[in-house]
Amino acid sequence: MGRSRCALRYPRAASLPSMNPVTITSASGRLALREFAPSDAPALLRIYGDPQVVQHMSFEPRTLEQVEATIAAVTAAAEQDPRREFSLAVVRQDDGELVGFARLAIDTQHPGQNSGQIGFALRADQWGRGIGGETVGLLLALGFNTLGLYRIWGARSPENDVSRRVMDKAGMVEEGRIRGHIMVRGAYRDSVVHSILAPEWEQARTAR
Numbered sequence: 461m462g463r464s465r466c467a468l469r470y471p472r473a474a475s476l477p478s479m480n481p482v483t484i485t486s487a488s489g490r491l492a493l494r495e496f497a498p499s500d501a502p503a504l505l506r507i508y509g510d511p512q513v514v515q516h517m518s519f520e521p522r523t524l525e526q527v528e529a530t531i532a533a534v535t536a537a538a539e540q541d542p543r544r545e546f547s548l549a550v551v552r553q554d555d556g557e558l559v560g561f562a563r564l565a566i567d568t569q570h571p572g573q574n575s576g577q578i579g580f581a582l583r584a585d586q587w588g589r590g591i592g593g594e595t596v597g598l599l600l601a602l603g604f605n606t607l608g609l610y611r612i613w614g615a616r617s618p619e620n621d622v623s624r625r626v627m628d629k630a631g632m633v634e635e636g637r638i639r640g641h642i643m644v645r646g647a648y649r650d651s652v653v654h655s656i657l658a659p660e661w662e663q664a665r666t667a668r
């Protein structure tokens with residue numbers, strides 16, 4: 461019964477909207493998500509080139525050439541129709557400064573899926589001000605409100621307590637551990653998965 465009600469209420473989109481460029485602003489007036497441009501490479505290097513930022517992520521600190529390639533890849537993915545990947549720059553609304561990288565990638569492995577995975581990273585000098593939580597809120601709004609997803613999930617390193625806290629505060633439930641999920645720095649690493657479903661998102665918003 462519950463399953464068929466959900467299926468009627470949260471149908472999988474027949475086709476995803478072609479969305480490019482995307483700009484999302486936060487209600488707080490503090491942050492925005494926007495498309496990357498080639499000129500963002502030095503600012504992105506301050507994030508993805510920093511060993512402290514990538515400590516719990518799945519890759520080594522990147523060089524300028526590598527972040528230029530990242531921007532080229534996310535720009536090409538943004539041009540796909542239908543669009544499956546939304547890798548966006550986190551910028552401050554007041555001065556436009558780029559302070560983070562936010563990603564929502566729609567799952568494509570199974571035709572019955574209506575879900576997407578998020579990822580996020582901020583420049584280290586911006587940590588501890590609630591920007592991470594606000595960024596996740598914007599990604600969830602994109603996924604649920606704009607794309608009509610039913611499930612959004614994120615995977616973190618078991619040691620990444622801050623990421624756990626950010627997803628927890630966003631209402632994402634810790635659902636379990638994927639063992640031996642990815643090879644990182646020469647060894648297979650587990651990941652802990654957190655998720656939130658569309659009805660939980662709606663309920664949390666109406667409760668506020």
Ligand SMILES: CC(C)(COP(=O)(O)OP(=O)(O)OC[C@H]1O[C@@H](n2cnc3c(N)ncnc32)[C@H](O)[C@@H]1OP(=O)(O)O)[C@@H](O)C(=O)NCCC(=O)NCCS
Nearest residue numbers: 513580581582587588589590591592593616621622623625
């Ligand atoms: C994860 C990240 C985006 C969080 O951003 P942030 O803006 O610093 O997070 P917030 O300010 O929203 O705060 C997150 C919560 O974690 C808490 N926190 C901060 N440092 C912590 C720590 N070392 N251990 C546990 N909790 C911590 C904060 O107190 C806050 O909780 P509170 O609101 O109850 O006080 C940021 O730390 C980052 O970019 N890390 C590197 C990249 C990364 O790990 N990305 C996630 C991959 S899954």
